[in-house]
Amino acid sequence: MQDTFFGKTKLHSAILTVCLGGMLLSACETVDETAKGSLQVVEGFAGVVSADEPRAAQVGRELLGNGATAADTAVAMYFTMAVTMPSRVSLAGGGVCSYYDKQENKAVAMNFLPKSSTSGGVIPKAPRVMAAMHARFGAVRWQQLVAYGENLARFGNPVSRSFAYDLALANKRLGVNAELLSKFAREDGKLPREGDKLVQPELSGILGGLRAQGAGYLYAGPLTRRYAEASTDAGFPLSSDDVRNYLPAFDEPLNVQVKDDIAHFSGDVSGSALITANVLGQLNVSGDYEGASLEERSHMFVEALKRAQVVRAGVASGQVTAEATLAEEVLENVSDSYNPGSATPMSALPYQALPASGNPYAAGFSVIDKYNNSVACSFTLNGLFGSGRMAEGMGIVLPAPPRSSADGLDTVMSVVVANEPTAFSRYSGTSAGGAVSASALGKVMADTLLANIPLKDAEVAARLHHSGKPDVVFYEQKSSAEIVESLKSKGHDARPAPEFGRVNSSHCAKSLKFNPETCSSAADTRGYGLSRLAR
Structure with missing residues (x-):
């Protein structure tokens, strides 16, 4: 059964350490940042950006518009969100980023x-x-x-x-x-x-140190011990060495073919990233998604999602x-067992789906610049306001310590x-929503990249979710009666649910540099983010 379901291929992965050639990051942090350039106003179309927090999107637009x-x-938007959305993004938090560099023609995962x-607390990463990221790909000081x-x-x-x-x-x-x-309370x-x-004066002081001294201010200076002690005093033990010894890496992404492009995913290889990548891969190899009706596409998507949940279990x-x-x-x-006229029971697939493990409290952004580089990042504190x-x-x-290794x-x-x-960059995106994040992003990407539906239409379209266990399709309440009836007629146990998922997307049907009119961005209308075109 395993050979029939998965076939046989081999894994090749590569991990690239930070700053090329394996040099320690502390060396990067001592580089004279004044060697970087300054902002300059550019003419014409300069990029697209979308974010879960509006001020971050405005900062992104300003930077893109200045070259x-x-x-x-991404760096400026992250530090902005650490101030404007500290409920989900923090100097102490973590997350994932995907970056495509046009000059190298290569994508990396962070x-x-x-x-x-090992001490029990969570290392700020x-x-x-x-x-x-800035040391390798940045141009502005x-x-x-x-x-x-x-x-x-x-x-x-505000x-x-x-x-x-x-x-x-x-x-x-x-x-x-x-x-x-109470730290965020008004005077009354x-x-x-x-x-x-x-106003956050204490946080501004820390950011001032990071601005003047680089990231080494937190990881290789007096603040290292101070932070470790503050975390320990709050009940989350950390040593100075825990903080000092953390070194990020540029990893090989999870890669899957999508028409003539390659989608490069960051995230845990047994989490949402794998599910979304596998769904896209299944729909791509079938070749039928673009020409199918809305009802047919809904069935295709749910069936691919069910199989992706099984793949994850494997x-x-x-x-x-x-x-x-x-x-x-x-x-x-x-995809071989796919039946266009009938739902495949989960019990007929080779592995039992795993319970989803994730909280919905993440926030992120997506960017494509005028040079055809792209980035997408998503951040979390393991819960709303973390610990x-x-x-x-x-x-x-x-951040809150994870409850288990799978959390x-x-x-x-x-x-x-x-x-x-x-x-050239085709698309960048993130998704939040915990267990439903994979299906939310997968649907937007499939509709945009495979079915050629305009991005903004794909973002607002009703979504479908199947977690594998139970064997139930959840559809947003705004779904059309035709879709719901079609799913039920094929044997799906379809049930209504409130809206779900928060997807940020930036998309260029053709190269932004030569065909900027084909580019757009969209913040999810289910949240309160913002998307912007930079000119």
Whole structure:
């Protein structure tokens, strides 16, 4: 059964350490950042950007419009979101990034999930990953990029609808530590609402140090011990060595063919990234998705999603490697049992699906720049406001330790899609929503890249989800009656659910450099993000 379902291929993976040639990142952090360039206004179309937090999207648009690369833009957007959306993004957090570099014609993955150290606390990873990305791909001075977040923290910024929503949710439903929430309170003691000004002086001080001294300020200086002690005092033990010794890497992404392009996924190889990649791969090898009706595509997508859940179980059990499942021959084998007129019971597939493991509280962004580089990043604190604790005197929200080794595998993922023969970026995207993130991103990508549906239409279209266990299709309540009836007529147990998933997308049907009119971006209307075109 295994050979018939998966076929036989071999895994080839490569891990590239930071700063090329295996040099330690601390060396990168001592590079004279003044050697980097300054911003310059560019003429014409400059890029596309989408983010879960509006101010970050505006910062991204400004940078792209002034000639920054996708890497520069990502660094500034991250430090901005650490200020404007600290409920999900923090200097102490983790996540994933995917980056496609046109000059190298190569994509890399950066996987830095917030996992427990041997001491018990969670190592802060994101700032060092941003430094690594900037050292390799950036063009604008580091100081200029970090200053965006620093100034917002020091002088204040209007609370966005995104953060106001998280504050209200944490206060009313999740019971987040009241002392933590009080750090964001107004002078009258109430939590800020949309539009209220929020000043974070302690956080601005830390960002000022990172701006002036680079990421080494946190990882190789006096702040290292101070942070470790603050985390320990908050109940999450860390040693200075835990923080100092963390070194990110540029990894080989999970790669799958999508028409003439390659999709490069970041994320855990047994999590949402694998599911989305496998769904796309199945639909691509079938060749039928583009010409099918809406009802037929819905059935195809659900059936591919069910098989992808089974593939994930096979990977998690060690029966097959994640990379092997994305080979064309294997994808054809996996799809071989597809019946266009009938639902395949999960019990008829070779492995039992695994329970999904992820919280919905992540936030990210997607970018394509004028040079045809692209980046997508998604960040998390392992829960809304993470642990519910803050590093004393630093203004940094501490992430929650994962509850198990599998916790968070479905929380964050990112993807960039590139056309290697012509070296241009086609798509970049992220998804949040926990267990439903894979199906949400998979549907948007399949509709946009395989069915040639305009990106904004694909983003707002009703979504479908199947977790593998139970054997139930969940459809958004706004789904058309025709789709629901079609699924039921084929034997699917279809049930309504509230809207799900938060997808950020940037897409160019043709090269942004030569055909900018084909480019667009979209923030999910199910959330409160923002998308922008840079000119």
